[in-house]
């Protein structure tokens with residue numbers, strides 16, 4: 316595990332200026348990375364996407380936005396549980412992550428004492444989920460798959476018992492940053508849960524390795540559908556070719572691209588944001604090159620919920636005889 320700037324020097328090609336800058340940041344926002352993830356960096360590339368994901372810059376100290384713009388904490392009927400959509404709740408199970416991504420939207424939790432959800436908290440949440448007849452439970456963090464297996468199993472089996480719960484989605488970056496930590500024991504627990512899906516977070520094709528592919532294969536074999544939620548990040552993946560490669564590669568390893576989010580307006584994170592139009596332009600171009608099966612929803616998140624910008628609704632008109640659709644500068648009529 317890399318947790319000091321000296322550790323980072325072993326894996327990344329860092330200039331003196333970069334190290335000096337990082338020194339100013341780490342008291343506020345620490346560094347952490349797995350050896351596996353750091354080893355994916357190309358030392359000859361000063362703009363390496365892996366390095367940009369984990370190595371701090373002074374920009375993190377310059378933003379003056381909110382730490383929690385979507386009021387996740389304000390909309391908690393129970394601490395750690397956010398209920399924003401009638402049928403779905405989000406549970407924060409820990410604030411620990413084996414890799415600290417500089418663009419993390421829950422960076423506010425890094426400063427808190429390390430916490431892991433307890434069985435008592437799980438019981439209380441389960442009661443709430445039962446009475447509100449929630450259908451879909453998102454298990455988030457931090458990295459939820461780092462909580463002790465015993466607690467993970469307790470949580471998964473608790474949710475399995477609740478009849479109204481049809482889907483349990485785990486948001487985990489382990490297949491990307493530490494596929495070796497996704498042990499057979501953990502996968503067995505998820506398999507036992509029967510309702511479990513896994514949403515992971517690949518942002519760049521350089522993150523897709525033999526190791527991550529193997530981890531995904533094991534999940535799929537256990538009947539766990541794997542989807543991907545990427546973030547559009549300035550200087551990391553905000554161009555058509557990188558995203559073409561990312562989405563096509565994910566499809567090859569049977570991970571369905573689900574979302575591409577614009578970077579959230581969160582304090583110390585927003586310097587990674589692109590314009591909203593940039594993502595839309597990229598997605599419109601990718602639509603000409605990839606099947607919808609390889610294209611994610613492009614969305615922005617707000618305190619009111621997510622807003623989907625892509626795919627865009629097709630324009631059509633109703634005629635006396637039927638419908639008139641526009642496609643590639645021509646019109647097609649259908650009864």
Ligand SMILES: *Cc1c(COP(=O)(O)O)cnc(C)c1O
Nearest residue numbers: 397398399400403404405453621
């Ligand atoms: C994103 C999110 C969800 C799930 O939204 P989907 O669009 O169904 O993926 C649920 N609750 C909260 C609080 C969220 O932020």
Ligand code: SF4
Nearest residue numbers: 412415416419457488
């Ligand atoms: S893995 Fe997810 S929760 Fe953890 S630091 Fe990265 S973005 Fe944040």
